[in-house]
Amino acid sequence: MKQAHFKKLIQPNKELFYQDLAQLIAIPSVKGQAQVGAPYGIENKRVLEKIMEIAESYGFKAHLVDDAVAYIQVGEGDEYVGIVGHLDVVEAGGKWTYPPFELTKANGKLYGRGILDNKGPIFSCLYGLKLLIDQGYRFDKTIRILFGSDEESGSSDIPRYLNQEKAPVFAFTPDCKYPVVYGERGILNVVFETTLSAQSLALISEIDGEQGRSFVPDVLRCMVEGQALAVQGKRAPSNAPDLGSNGITLLAEKIKETTTNEELKHYFTWLYDCLHEKHLGQGLNMAWQDEMSGYLNVTPYLLEKTKTGFKLGLSVRYPVSFTQEQVMAGLEQAANEQTIVTLVRSLPSLLIDKNRPEIAQLTKAYDDVTGLESTPVTTTGATYARFLPNTVAFGPSFPGQKGIAHNVDEYMDESDLLLNMEIYMHAMLNLCE
Structure with missing residues (x-):
C-alpha cells in the first residue's frame, strides 16, 4: 500500500472519524471517586464503555479488563504487538475560548480536552486500523489497541491490566512526541x-x-x-x-x-x-x-x-x-x-535499547510519511512506557510543538491529527510484517 493511498483512505472518512471522536471528547473523564465497577469514577468508566461501543460498531470485539482498561485485538496469537493510550484527562481549569468537553473545529484546528492528550491520537490508531481492515488488509501478527483510564493520576490501571493479561512483545504509546522516544527522565x-x-x-x-x-x-x-x-x-x-x-x-x-x-x-x-x-x-x-x-x-x-x-x-x-x-x-x-x-x-528514568528492530520500524514509518530523517530521542514527560514492558512513546506532537497538553484551549491542528493517523497506519503495518 502506498502513502498516497493512505491519504485517499483518510480524507473521505475524516468527518465520520470526527463524529465518533466527538463522542469521546464529550465525556468529562477526569478521575472521580471510586465506585463499584468504576475504580476511577463513573465518567472514566463511561468513556471506556463508549470506546467499546464505537469499536464494536466497526466490527471489532471489545474486551474490558478489571473495569480499568479496554482493548480490541486483531489476530488470535497469545503474543501481540500493542498500542496503548488513555481516555482519562486532566481537569479543564482556566478560562477556555471553546467548550472543553465539546469537539470544536476552528481556523484549521480541533479544540477540546483530550484532543491531544490523549483521546485524539489513540482513537486515530483505532480508526486507522479500521480503514486498513476495511481495505482487506490482513496482519501477520496479532495487534492489540489498549485504552487506559488512569494515566493522568498514576497509571494504576496498567498493573490491573497486567494482573490478568500478558504484556506485549513490543508496544508504542501515542502520548508524547516524535520521533521515537527511547528514554524518559x-x-x-x-x-x-x-x-x-x-x-x-x-x-x-x-x-x-x-x-x-x-x-x-x-x-x-x-x-x-x-x-x-x-x-x-x-x-x-x-x-x-x-x-x-x-x-x-x-x-x-x-x-x-x-x-x-x-x-x-x-x-x-x-x-x-x-x-x-x-x-x-x-x-x-x-x-x-x-x-x-x-x-x-x-x-x-x-x-x-x-x-x-x-x-x-x-x-x-x-x-x-x-x-x-x-x-x-x-x-x-x-x-x-x-x-x-x-x-x-x-x-525512575526509563531507557529502551534504541537499536531494537521495532524502533527502526517506527522510525521508518515516521520518516516515510514526513520525508524526514530522524533518530530516536528522550523526553521530560512520563508515559505508559514506564509501566508497560517493552513500550516506547511515539508521537503525537511534532518537533517544536510544546505546552499544549494540560493547558486551556487544548488543540491539535486538523492536518496534524490526520497525519498522525497516516503515520500510525504505516507503523502498524511495519510492526506486523
Whole structure:
C-alpha cells in the first residue's frame, strides 16, 4: 500500500472519524471517586464503555479488563504487538475560548480536552486500523489497541491490566512526541515544609488559586498585612515550565516586596531567588545535564499555607544518568533552614535499547510519511512506557510543538491529527510484517 493511498483512505472518512471522536471528547473523564465497577469514577468508566461501543460498531470485539482498561485485538496469537493510550484527562481549569468537553473545529484546528492528550491520537490508531481492515488488509501478527483510564493520576490501571493479561512483545504509546522516544527522565515530586512562627503566619492569608502537579499555576491571590495581592501568570504543562509564567514565584516576589515582617521576607526571598525563571535547577545549585537527555528541570507547582508554615511542592525531572538519591541529596542541601524535604512521588528514568528492530520500524514509518530523517530521542514527560514492558512513546506532537497538553484551549491542528493517523497506519503495518 502506498502513502498516497493512505491519504485517499483518510480524507473521505475524516468527518465520520470526527463524529465518533466527538463522542469521546464529550465525556468529562477526569478521575472521580471510586465506585463499584468504576475504580476511577463513573465518567472514566463511561468513556471506556463508549470506546467499546464505537469499536464494536466497526466490527471489532471489545474486551474490558478489571473495569480499568479496554482493548480490541486483531489476530488470535497469545503474543501481540500493542498500542496503548488513555481516555482519562486532566481537569479543564482556566478560562477556555471553546467548550472543553465539546469537539470544536476552528481556523484549521480541533479544540477540546483530550484532543491531544490523549483521546485524539489513540482513537486515530483505532480508526486507522479500521480503514486498513476495511481495505482487506490482513496482519501477520496479532495487534492489540489498549485504552487506559488512569494515566493522568498514576497509571494504576496498567498493573490491573497486567494482573490478568500478558504484556506485549513490543508496544508504542501515542502520548508524547516524535520521533521515537527511547528514554524518559526520572521524575520526583517533593514537598518542602518550612516552619514559621505563629506571629508571622498571622500576617498572611491562605493562598487562593488553582494548583496541581500537572501544570504551572497561573492566577494566585492572598492577603498580606491587610493588603490584597494577586498575580496573573501563564499556565503551561509542568514538564515545560519555560513556556509558562509561574504564579508561585510571581506571588513570592510581591510578598517579599510588600511585607515588613523579616521572617516572611526571608522565606519568600529565598523562594523567589532560587526558583523564579530558573527552570534548569541553577537556583538550587543543581544545573545538571547529560548527553542523552539534557538538563534537569524544576517546576514549583504548589504553595500552601499550613498551621505551622508553608508547603512548597516541586516537580523535578532529572537526566537519565543521575539517580533519585543524588537528586534528593541536592534538594536537601538547597532547602531553606527550618525546612523538611519529603519525597511524595517517584518515577525512575526509563531507557529502551534504541537499536531494537521495532524502533527502526517506527522510525521508518515516521520518516516515510514526513520525508524526514530522524533518530530516536528522550523526553521530560512520563508515559505508559514506564509501566508497560517493552513500550516506547511515539508521537503525537511534532518537533517544536510544546505546552499544549494540560493547558486551556487544548488543540491539535486538523492536518496534524490526520497525519498522525497516516503515520500510525504505516507503523502498524511495519510492526506486523
